[in-house]
Amino acid sequence: MSVFKNNSRPQTPTVRDGDQYARVINGLKHIYNSKIKPLETTYNFEGFHSSPLTNSDIEAKPIVLLIGQYSTGKTTFIRYLLDKAYPGEHIGVEPTTDRFVAVMHNSEERVIPGNAAAVNAELPFRGLNKFGQAFLSRFQVSQTNSPVLENMTIIDTPGILAGDKQRTERGYDFTQIIEWFSNRADLIILLFDSHKLDISNEFKLAINSLRGQEEKIRVILNKSDMVSQQQLMRVYGAMMWSLGKVVQTPEVMRVYLGSFWTEKPPNCFEDCRELLEAEQNDLLKDLRELRRNAAIRKINEIVKRARLARVHALIIGHLKKEMPSMFGKNKKQEKLLANLDKEFVKIQHKHHLPAGDFPNPERFRQNLSLYNMDKFKPLKEDIIARVDEALSVDLPRLMSEFPQGNPMLDEQQ
Amino acid sequence: MSVFKNNSRPQTPTVRDGDQYARVINGLKHIYNSKIKPLETTYNFEGFHSSPLTNSDIEAKPIVLLIGQYSTGKTTFIRYLLDKAYPGEHIGVEPTTDRFVAVMHNSEERVIPGNAAAVNAELPFRGLNKFGQAFLSRFQVSQTNSPVLENMTIIDTPGILAGDKQRTERGYDFTQIIEWFSNRADLIILLFDSHKLDISNEFKLAINSLRGQEEKIRVILNKSDMVSQQQLMRVYGAMMWSLGKVVQTPEVMRVYLGSFWTEKPPNCFEDCRELLEAEQNDLLKDLRELRRNAAIRKINEIVKRARLARVHALIIGHLKKEMPSMFGKNKKQEKLLANLDKEFVKIQHKHHLPAGDFPNPERFRQNLSLYNMDKFKPLKEDIIARVDEALSVDLPRLMSEFPQGNPMLDEQQ
Ligand SMILES: Nc1ncnc2c1ncn2[C@@H]1O[C@H](COP(=O)(O)OP(=O)(O)OP(=O)(O)O)[C@@H](O)[C@H]1O
Ligand SMILES: Nc1ncnc2c1ncn2[C@@H]1O[C@H](COP(=O)(O)OP(=O)(O)OP(=O)(O)O)[C@@H](O)[C@H]1O
Ligand SMILES: [Mg+2]
Ligand SMILES: [Mg+2]
Numbered sequence: 001m002s003v004f005k006n007n008s009r010p011q012t013p014t015v016r017d018g019d020q021y022a023r024v025i026n027g028l029k030h031i032y033n034s035k036i037k038p039l040e041t042t043y044n045f046e047g048f049h050s051s052p053l054t055n056s057d058i059e060a061k062p063i064v065l066l067i068g069q070y071s072t073g074k075t076t077f078i079r080y081l082l083d084k085a086y087p088g089e090h091i092g093v094e095p096t097t098d099r100f101v102a103v104m105h106n107s108e109e110r111v112i113p114g115n116a117a118a119v120n121a122e123l124p125f126r127g128l129n130k131f132g133q134a135f136l137s138r139f140q141v142s143q144t145n146s147p148v149l150e151n152m153t154i155i156d157t158p159g160i161l162a163g164d165k166q167r168t169e170r171g172y173d174f175t176q177i178i179e180w181f182s183n184r185a186d187l188i189i190l191l192f193d194s195h196k197l198d199i200s201n202e203f204k205l206a207i208n209s210l211r212g213q214e215e216k217i218r219v220i221l222n223k224s225d226m227v228s229q230q231q232l233m234r235v236y237g238a239m240m241w242s243l244g245k246v247v248q249t250p251e252v253m254r255v256y257l258g259s260f261w262t263e264k265p266p267n268c269f270e271d272c273r274e275l276l277e278a279e280q281n282d283l284l285k286d287l288r289e290l291r292r293n294a295a296i297r298k299i300n301e302i303v304k305r306a307r308l309a310r311v312h313a314l315i316i317g318h319l320k321k322e323m324p325s326m327f328g329k330n331k332k333q334e335k336l337l338a339n340l341d342k343e344f345v346k347i348q349h350k351h352h353l354p355a356g357d358f359p360n361p362e363r364f365r366q367n368l369s370l371y372n373m374d375k376f377k378p379l380k381e382d383i384i385a386r387v388d389e390a391l392s393v394d395l396p397r398l399m400s401e402f403p404q405g406n407p408m409l410d411e412q413q
Numbered sequence: 414m415s416v417f418k419n420n421s422r423p424q425t426p427t428v429r430d431g432d433q434y435a436r437v438i439n440g441l442k443h444i445y446n447s448k449i450k451p452l453e454t455t456y457n458f459e460g461f462h463s464s465p466l467t468n469s470d471i472e473a474k475p476i477v478l479l480i481g482q483y484s485t486g487k488t489t490f491i492r493y494l495l496d497k498a499y500p501g502e503h504i505g506v507e508p509t510t511d512r513f514v515a516v517m518h519n520s521e522e523r524v525i526p527g528n529a530a531a532v533n534a535e536l537p538f539r540g541l542n543k544f545g546q547a548f549l550s551r552f553q554v555s556q557t558n559s560p561v562l563e564n565m566t567i568i569d570t571p572g573i574l575a576g577d578k579q580r581t582e583r584g585y586d587f588t589q590i591i592e593w594f595s596n597r598a599d600l601i602i603l604l605f606d607s608h609k610l611d612i613s614n615e616f617k618l619a620i621n622s623l624r625g626q627e628e629k630i631r632v633i634l635n636k637s638d639m640v641s642q643q644q645l646m647r648v649y650g651a652m653m654w655s656l657g658k659v660v661q662t663p664e665v666m667r668v669y670l671g672s673f674w675t676e677k678p679p680n681c682f683e684d685c686r687e688l689l690e691a692e693q694n695d696l697l698k699d700l701r702e703l704r705r706n707a708a709i710r711k712i713n714e715i716v717k718r719a720r721l722a723r724v725h726a727l728i729i730g731h732l733k734k735e736m737p738s739m740f741g742k743n744k745k746q747e748k749l750l751a752n753l754d755k756e757f758v759k760i761q762h763k764h765h766l767p768a769g770d771f772p773n774p775e776r777f778r779q780n781l782s783l784y785n786m787d788k789f790k791p792l793k794e795d796i797i798a799r800v801d802e803a804l805s806v807d808l809p810r811l812m813s814e815f816p817q818g819n820p821m822l823d824e825q826q
Contacts, residue, residue, distance in 0.1 A: 230691055245657045257646060277645055
């Protein structure tokens, strides 16, 4: 187990990092609950967009999703990261992991079966209920005490099989599950085995289902020390050749050549060791930055949501104001509904808002028709002022805690 | 120039190899001229297929075609192979090679301009006449005394430029020329520069025009020592990713990571030297085997041609025999033309021939209608016997001079 003692294994974040992350998440919860959520609930934001965020939504750790054909070393990779087995872990040459396992932090070891996990409000897996019993009996949460898991939740998955075994014998739609997790993941790691490289059709399907998530994907060409350097180059080239055909984006995916084992296999090659170590360090660095990036992304998402909710409140307040106080309410409501785009323009002018910040009038009208506009709350300056303060002071201050620039915000601008 | 003295440079074939190749080519010329060509000329093979082979067709050396964007090191690669500059060679950082250059063996140095080269019956370039003056003024043959060139002719090409420079300013259709050479080449080498990798649209077009020739293509990722090992992996991966998208075949092209220079650049990296040398040796081995493979392919082509000509002679002889000796010749000719497929079946039964060996009746009829069947020569047993002997005795004996199996024939069966 000596590998974990040298610096090629992930370093747990320093106390400062840990404090910083916790501080940012706490700050975010506070800002959202005190300054943004009141505006959302006052102006029926939920009916037009999405329900208010819960604390566990904001607290949720970055998710790392592992995907690969069977025996590529997914479970071994997790053991390498944790420096120990997670509860209920299986490693072996045959297809071994037979379920989706969310490996999470907890002070004591325990396994929560899928059904129990999916109803637990503390866990971010309630969305899995819709996949029903067949899937939930193939899902579990494994909790263990690990500094690595303080920073991320890792999803171990069953290896992708070829042919009928994959398609019909599972009892649930593997690709749909992969899609669900990949939408929520912060990092998706595709594992390939340089020892036996063949991309089955089923694996291709799984990769295709990641469309739109390409920027989260990293590829590990694992067991790179099980072949000689020249062979490794052939395998690596062949993998990129095939991946280029499967993945539509012209941007090349970042690949890490590596071999993640906890006990060095006796028959491994040493001619690329330096390269592999450099690559592994790059990957571990990526993983260490995950939490920082996830925190930045969370701030960014809350900023977006606050802007959206603010415009929404201005629209609702405007409509309420246009309604007559006594007679002709129905007629006026119909007129407003019919001329929604013109009302939007009025609001834009009054508040100096760009048209691009406004929702699609057609879809807004559909939601709006379910409401009685007279029942809307009038615009309250103090509620708006609180969101303005969150946007102009609190959230930027939180962001400034990341001294090395904030890629997500840069990107957005 | 020390690199040429160590064993990483191409070894000239041993005298035994040279003798064997010359012996095979001489044997082939003899068999073709004495046993196959008489049958072709007696039964108008030329009018239905192609004109008889000349000695220089059979003697023509394997052609190696180099293709790549400008400054990828094509001309430098030739200098590396020859251990000297060819007459009229230019190497430089700007686009330098401004014409197609056929680098060939000759006891004395000389440059033959394109127009003169294309009318020279000794040279295999008469087909280039059809591209006219604009191209021929951008073509030349450079001859020099080199043991390497005793085994192959190398085609240096102008670097592919991006955008208008490539498309309109050349005055001739670059892609068509590439197509012409690639059809005749035994090996097509695509050169990439790991120092600046971007596949221009024009390069993509050139690669697309090689469709159908994929198995001849080898890729060199050149200047691989101008980047560090980790960078090289990125560049190599990116190249395979893009190539996989451009090239339709699922089979991965063979890539050689290498750096072909005659004087080691001062700033190059050494961390992959061993790998690069192993790769270069593999490529040079491929080049050394070119002549052997080309000889095997030539035998194979002559076998194919002889079979085709034999069936052709049987058809012509049969038609002649069906013609009446006195009256009703026109009517009979028309009837034979109309029922050509039935006549084919008769010939198949009589001579125990598979239907697949027969030409397309429709196309055969078109050619046939230009002839007066009465003027055809009757089948002569001795001419057929000679071809039979070539097919059953002479050509197999020639083939057996290659002890290590004959991939081309295996493939055909
Ligand atoms: N880096 C490595 N080098 C050599 N062998 C490895 C490496 N990683 C894993 N293995 C071996 O490969 C086999 C499969 O490992 P593991 O069970 O971790 O793969 P998996 O991807 O989780 O498989 P499954 O999809 O079946 O759950 C085991 O025998 C393991 O010891
Ligand atoms: N292996 C190498 N390592 C470093 N530099 C190289 C290497 N090969 C060639 N070069 C340099 O690259 C430049 C271009 O070389 P060269 O003229 O051979 O390329 P080319 O492909 O023939 O270009 P063009 O298409 O313009 O004819 C020259 O400066 C040459 O010295
Ligand atoms: Mg597993
Ligand atoms: Mg050149």
